[in-house]
Amino acid sequence: MDxxxxxxxxxxxxxxxxxxxxxxxxxxGEEILGAKACLHQWEEPCISYRNGAGTVFFSGCSLHCCFCQNAPISNEIKGKAITVRQLSEVFLRLQEQGADSIELVTPTHYVLQIISALDMVKHRLGIPVIWNSGGYELPETIRLLDGYIDVYLPDIKYFSSDISAKYSNAPDYFEYSSAAVLRMINQAGKLVYNDQGGLIRGTVIRHLVLPSHRHDSMKILDWIAENTTPETALLSLMSQYTPFDGIPDSCSELRRRITKMEYNSVVRHAQDLGLDGFIQEKASASADYVPDFDFSGLPE
Ligand code: SF4
Structure with missing residues (x-):
């Protein structure tokens, strides 16, 4: 690790x-910065199916998207320092609270520390471990997680390199995220559910539809249809984009929610392609999905 x-x-x-x-x-740097650990009810029905996912929100991010709804922790890096051992204890505490899973949110830059924490307690965890990432990852880093992660929940945010360059300074976003997602699917294998409908193995690909970019969304859906199967990957199409005050003038097209027409056209495309998974109701788009990052659930 060193x-x-x-x-x-x-x-x-x-x-x-x-x-x-x-x-x-x-x-x-090398220190783990956490933002919150809690039971989280707002995930897909197969992820938050009983008491909610046992979610650990990490601070920092390798993308820094200009529209990020978690900007205080992702871009301003507000966080509470915790040790690897403390992180492993947080996992056990969430399980004791009845969590459906351990869900690691924006974990990529802490991959080594997370592996060390899981080495300490994975044998005591009877619930799946979920990797909830922005998708901008190296396949070789995903390979390190083999045997540690049960369910992958990556985003595919952009298809066009112009859009990913503009919003996330990452013209190579799709190149990497598509390769990483294929690696995740290869590692997690077929979708497996428990008897309560909870996903205990597999991959769910999230895509958040952005204002003015429905055709980019459709290209992502085309790629998913061509490169995955319903046995190994689900689609989670999200309508919850909510603009926040800090969006720069250069991205002013993102200062509104998506319209019904935009979202419905992407939903229709997913249905035409026969993609299996979850389609968020347009009416449920809300800032309520953004948790209060108050460091609760982390060690004193
Ligand atoms: S390579 Fe990625 S994880 Fe490592 S320091 Fe740079 S941004 Fe962070």
Whole structure:
């Protein structure tokens, strides 16, 4: 672990910095910064099916999207420092509280610390571990997670490199996210459910429809239809995009919600392609989905 952090190339940014001395594009060094740990009810029905996912929100991010709804923790890097052992104890505490799963949100830059924490307690966890990421990942980093992660919940945010360059400074986003998703599917295998309808193995690909970009959304759906099967991957189509005050002038087209027409056309495309999964109701788009990052659930 030490060597990989001393020359960090864990995500496509490949900063090559020593995280014991510096912070990289993700904004964090070697220390784990958490934002909140709680039971989270708002995930897909097969993820939050009983008491809610036992979610750990991490601070920092390798994407820094200009419309990020979690900007205080992703871009401003507000977080509470916790040790690997404390993180493993958080996992056990969430399980004791009745969590349906352990859900790791924006975890990529902490992959090594998370593996160490899981090494301490995975044998005591009777619930699946979920990797909920922005999708901008290296397949070789996903390979490190083999045997640790049961369910992958990645985004595919953009198809066009112009759009990903503009909003996330990542012209290579689709190239990496599509390769990472295929690696995740290969690792997680076929979808497996428990007797309560909870997903205990497999991959769910999330896509949030953005204002003015429904045709980009459709290209992502085309790729999913061509490259995955209903036995191994579900689609989760999301309508909840909510603009926040800090969107820059250069991205002013994102200062509105999506219209019914935009969303319905993407939904129709998913249905025409026969994609299986979840389609969020347009009416449920709300800022309520953004939790209050108050560091609750983390050690004092
Ligand atoms: S994880 Fe952070 S430091 Fe490492 S390559 Fe990615 S952005 Fe850079």
């Amino acid at each position: 060597n990989l952090l001393k020359n960090c190339r864990l995500c496509p940014r490949q900063c090559g910095i020593n995280r014991y001395e510096n912070t990289g594009y993700c904004g964090v």
